[in-house]
Amino acid sequence: MSEFKGNVFIDPKQLTSYGDAANDGAVQLSFTLPIPYGALAKEAAKVFVRNLGFDTLDIVSMEDMQEGYTFFVVYAHTQKTIDVSKIKVMDVSFRVMSREETDDFIQKKIGRPLVVVGATIESDAHTVGLDAILNMKGYHGDYGLERYKMFTVHNMGSQVLCEEVVRKVKETKADALLISQIVTQKNLHIQNLTKLMDLLEIEGVRKGLLTIVGGPRISYELAVELGYDVGFGSGTVPSQVASYIATTLSERAELT
Numbered sequence: 156m157s158e159f160k161g162n163v164f165i166d167p168k169q170l171t172s173y174g175d176a177a178n179d180g181a182v183q184l185s186f187t188l189p190i191p192y193g194a195l196a197k198e199a200a201k202v203f204v205r206n207l208g209f210d211t212l213d214i215v216s217m218e219d220m221q222e223g224y225t226f227f228v229v230y231a232h233t234q235k236t237i238d239v240s241k242i243k244v245m246d247v248s249f250r251v252m253s254r255e256e257t258d259d260f261i262q263k264k265i266g267r268p269l270v271v272v273g274a275t276i277e278s279d280a281h282t283v284g285l286d287a288i289l290n291m292k293g294y295h296g297d298y299g300l301e302r303y304k305m306f307t308v309h310n311m312g313s314q315v316l317c318e319e320v321v322r323k324v325k326e327t328k329a330d331a332l333l334i335s336q337i338v339t340q341k342n343l344h345i346q347n348l349t350k351l352m353d354l355l356e357i358e359g360v361r362k363g364l365l366t367i368v369g370g371p372r373i374s375y376e377l378a379v380e381l382g383y384d385v386g387f388g389s390g391t392v393p394s395q396v397a398s399y400i401a402t403t404l405s406e407r408a409e410l411t
């Protein structure tokens with residue numbers, strides 16, 4: 156499946172990054188070294204990038220981060236390539252519908268509004284990602300679930316304890332649970348998501364509930380590994396989530 160892009164030959168079995176020209180292996184790196192700003196820090200950054208396996212490097216930005224740290228942006232080139240045909244991915248496939256289509260679809264296939272509970276759990280205080288999906292205003296010109304006629308949304312906000320989430324799921328008889336996890340330091344998100352999943356199971360509400368996780372470091376694989384139905388990462392827009400919920404719950408309704 157080799158192909159020409161413009162007049163340049165791209166080999167998927169030996170694919171590399173694109174910078175100034177096709178197949179040049181150009182990469183932009185940014186990192187911080189715990190060395191005070193100065194000549195030593197600059198040289199150390201070059202050695203570090205070469206040790207990572209890059210060549211022909213160019214330090215394009217170097218900033219004093221104070222307290223003995225220096226931040227770098229470096230352009231470099233790699234000789235490494237990848238064979239795309241050997242890469243396997245897990246992903247969900249569903250058709251992304253417009254808001255009107257999704258509302259009609261839910262009306263026809265399920266016949267009642269779907270109840271959605273959303274929260275950012277435990278110590279995580281980041282609300283912007285969850286609000287992007289749920290709030291009326293939405294994200295990237297794509298209206299949030301509150302704007303849909305066929306979703307009843309309960310946005311619990313951030314720093315919500317798992318116990319409270321489970322209580323809300325029961326109280327509202329939720330169809331779908333939308334959890335946001337942004338902070339991943341020390342794998343905090345894994346601990347939090349595991350705690351929530353355990354509680355959902357112990358309290359007998361996991362079965363029949365569509366469980367969705369989102370965040371910049373959340374993948375479909377990770378979500379499934381932790382027992383959730385699906386994971387959405389960076390750049391997700393509400394219509395994708397709405398379409399996924401509508402499609403999956405209608406398929407489940409047909410099976411029962």
Ligand code: B12
Binds near residue numbers: 334336388
């Ligand atoms: C704004 C911000 C804050 C604000 C949050 C305000 C608020 N009300 O949300 C404040 C100042 C409070 C904050 C605090 C902290 N922050 Co902060 N913060 C950010 C920042 C700059 C932007 C996050 C954001 O709003 N992104 C915009 C949204 C739209 O993107 P998103 O979250 O990725 O959401 C999208 C997808 O991921 C997905 N999605 C997200 N959630 C969900 C949920 C569902 C159900 C679905 C379907 C999809 C979905 O859809 C969204 C739309 O596409 C990021 C850096 C960055 N540039 O990302 C750091 C960042 C997230 N913060 C970070 C850190 C470390 C912290 C602090 C720990 C700092 C500190 N030492 O105090 C504290 C933590 C406080 C706490 N207890 O959680 C780190 C996290 C590192 C990590 N991997 O763990 C980041 C990455 C900064 C960094 N580079 O270090 N932060």
